[in-house]
Amino acid sequence: MANAIEAPAITQAEGPTSHTQNQAAGLAKLREDFPPEQIQHLPRLKCGACRDSRTGVCENPRHAKQECKECGNYVSNWHLHLDYVGHAELTNRLLDADPLWDWEPMAVDQHGLPLFDSNGGLWIRLTVCGKTRLGYGDAQGKKGPNAVKEAIGDALRNAAMRFGAALDLWAKSDLREAQTEHAKTAEDDGIVSARPTARQRQAAPKEQPGAARPEKAGESRDQAFARLTEQYRNCWGNQLALLQIRVEGKQLGLSEERVQGPPPESVWTTFDGLLEARIDELKAAPGGDTEGNAA
Structure with a gap:
């Protein structure tokens, strides 16, 4: 009587295999919050006139430059901060999730180098735990070797965000970025404000100075x-x-x-x-x- 041949374990196993479980664990690792010491702060001017000025500051005396205690930059005090994680911190997180992670440009030039688009941006494919997603980065109009590295880092952060890496920081920064895009009015004098016109x-009805005001929820x-x-x-x-x-x-x-x-x-x-x-x-x-x- 012929001996029965045992089927491969993968066809007998029910539910997730060890391979898919490792994938899930790696992708979940990407979504973990970054500790505060790994989060950096990028200053972004709220005043349109300051942004357009060659010196980075307008004529409004309230927008004078000074050293910011939060980000350490010498910048107009009329700015906000966009939170982000640096290239090194993100690379470390990718290695924790998948030591074999990789990225490649969407297109290459005649020399086999990453091809940048007409806007100076770079499209990439990021592969983590066997999954590939797209990302886009640029260097904000900068030129030179450091600009190339900055665009790659920006593209990696953008692609990793598609996996959920630092997603909360992206959401907050997108909201704060939007606060700098309001049109300038004569009343604002370049100051982005939520106050009424x-x-x-x-x-609006007059509010008495001594009247109690409702607290904002939460x-x-x-x-x-x-x-x-x-x-x-x-x-x-x-x-x-x-x-x-x-x-x-x-x-x-x-x-x-x-x-x-x-x-x-x-x-x-x-x-x-x-x-x-x-x-x-x-x-x-x-x-x-x-x-x-x-x-």
């Missing part, structure tokens, strides 16, 4: 402080708005928080002290008393 403020103390700080910077010449912001700051217990005053002195003082001094300054200006009484 003059017409909207005239149509807003932390730090978020409230950041919001009010942004508001008083945008309303630096509006006595009524500053008075309302000062009152809300007192209601939220933020009066003694330390803030940096406007250029050129840029001295550090308390939140309440800064607003009190500015309100007094506006009251002393011609027509200031009228606005103060209206409040």
